[in-house]
Amino acid sequence: MFLKQLVMQAQIKHNYSLRQHHFMRTHAQADYFIRVDNMVDLVAALKYARRKKLAVYLLGAGSNTLLCGTIHGIVIQIALCGYQVTHSNGRWVWVTVQAGENWHQWVDLCLAHGWYGLENMAGIPGSIGAAPIQNIGAYGSELSDFCTSVQAIQLSNGHVVNIKASECEFSYRNSIFKSSHRHQYIITAISLRLHRLPHPQYHYPALRKALLHRPRHPRIIRNTVLRIRRSKLPHPQLEPNLGSFFHNPIISTVQYKQLRSRYPNIVAWPQADHFVKISAAWLLDQDGWKGYSHNGIQINARQPLVLINHYAEHSSAILHCAEQIRRSILERFNIHLSIEPACYGDA
Ligand SMILES: Cc1cc2nc3c(=O)[nH]c(=O)nc-3n(C[C@H](O)[C@H](O)[C@H](O)COP(=O)(O)OP(=O)(O)OC[C@H]3O[C@@H](n4cnc5c(N)ncnc54)[C@H](O)[C@@H]3O)c2cc1C
Structure with a gap:
């Protein structure tokens, strides 16, 4: 030792x-x-x-x-790697995958094995271990639809724990790992329950439209999702970015109705308990941020939630730009935008 x-x-x-x-x-x-x-x-x-x-x-x-x-x-x-099937029957397979595996490659591996469900989340960059942090999701599916538990080390005492999905408090881009128990666990693996038979989900409008008159096999969904993502999002290796920089804000129905009377074309999705999720992209677009560029940072002209770093040396330029946007959105719509990525360091 x-x-x-x-x-x-x-x-x-x-x-x-x-x-x-x-x-x-x-x-x-x-x-x-x-x-x-x-x-x-x-x-x-x-x-x-x-x-x-x-x-x-x-x-x-x-x-x-x-x-x-x-x-x-x-x-x-x-960078922990590997996976293990723990159980399977005619309908489901239960599998545990280590935190260091690449998410997108894992989605492809599942498809190759005939394990279905994750295909709508093909193309999300990053590792398995980070997936529960913000309950990653795309095109109508979320990690929480499949996650049964999370294995982790508790930072305070080094204990290895198994946290049931019901205890993770998964919600829209959130979980205990990002809120009440932030920085308390190192996620070492996650366990998933996946379908053994194709179980296509294509209710998300852009996906449904793209799949019209096409067979809806999970592989086709995977390819279609990747095609839509490529058409909307700049490639991070070519144009450095962190995906969406802001969350879609959730506001009360009362505030939403007031906004809708001023902006009838506001893009929003009703939530449970009298809340409404507002499209942050719509807010930025409406406020004229699309294509804005300053100090090497550019707001993507197709998807304004994406901030691209063209030549900024320091992250302070990105944070400054994000702060300008937040202030402007607050002034105009009385809505607080929150930043999606984690920020570490002293700049
Ligand atoms: C182009 C682009 C598109 C994107 N599209 C989407 C999308 O469609 N949907 C979506 O949900 N997200 C999307 N994202 C965000 C991102 O892909 C996810 O949040 C992903 O899960 C991050 O993985 P990562 O390994 O890179 O995490 P990192 O950036 O390395 O870490 C993110 C956070 O997780 C913590 N963390 C990382 N690993 C562990 C661990 N093992 N244990 C405990 N904490 C850990 C870090 O401390 C940090 O707080 C996109 C990002 C980009 C760049």
């Missing part, structure tokens, strides 16, 4: 550049950094952090994290 500890310590990098570890590609560095691909190293890294009193920051692929300046503490990139 002592030898393993030494080997793990040798893998820890100091003053390490994180530019290539987040999709915005701005300058950022960590006091300490380690990429762990097995549980022994992960536990040893946590012990090291505790001994040195280092704050712990977790990173998957960095597609939903904005790293700013220096991160004081240790950044642990989770």
Whole structure:
């Protein structure tokens, strides 16, 4: 064990550049950094952090994290790989997949095995371990439709826990891991229940339209979703971005009715309990932000929720732009926009 500890310590990098570890590609560095691909190293890294009193920051692929300046503490990139079928019958298969696997590749692997359900979420960048954090979703499906439990290490005491999906409080782009229990767990694996027979979901309007007169097999849904995504979203490797920078805000029905009387074409979706979800893209478009460009940051002309980094060196330029947008939306619509990505660092 002592030898393993030494080997793990040798893998820890100091003053390490994180530019290539987040999709915005701005300058950022960590006091300490380690990429762990097995549980022994992960536990040893946590012990090291505790001994040195280092704050712990977790990173998957960095597609939903904005790293700013220096991160004081240790950044642990989770690269645990593999999966295991735990049970199956004629209708369902139960499978557990490790946190470091790539989400999109996992969706493709499931399709190759004939395990269905995740196809609407093909093309979402990032790791399996980050998927429960904001309950990823797209084109009418969400992780919570399939997740049965989340395996994790509790940061405060190092205990390994199994958290049932019902305890994760999954909701629209949210879960306990992003709210009440933020920064309290390292997710090491997730368990899913998937269909053994095709179970196509195509109620999402853009998908339904694109699938008109086409067979609705999960593979076709997967390909169609990817085609729609490509037509709407800039490729993050070519135009650095974090996907949607803002959540769709949820407001009361009373406020919604007031807004609708002023803006009859407002785009919104009714929610439970007298709430309404408003399209943040519509708000930005209405407020004239589409295509706006300043200090190297551009608001995408097709999808205004996407902020592209053309040449900004520092994340402060992105945060400044986001703050301008938030203030403007608040003034005009009296709606608070919240930022979707996690932001770590001191810039
Ligand atoms: C072009 C583009 C399109 C996108 N489209 C969608 C979409 O359609 N739907 C959608 O929901 N999202 C979308 N996203 C957002 C993103 O893909 C997801 O949030 C994804 O789950 C992030 O995965 P990641 O591994 O990159 O997470 P990271 O950015 O590395 O981390 C995100 C958060 O999770 C935490 N975290 C990461 N791994 C762990 C772990 N193992 N344990 C505990 N905490 C952890 C981090 O600390 C951070 O707070 C998009 C992003 C981009 C760039």
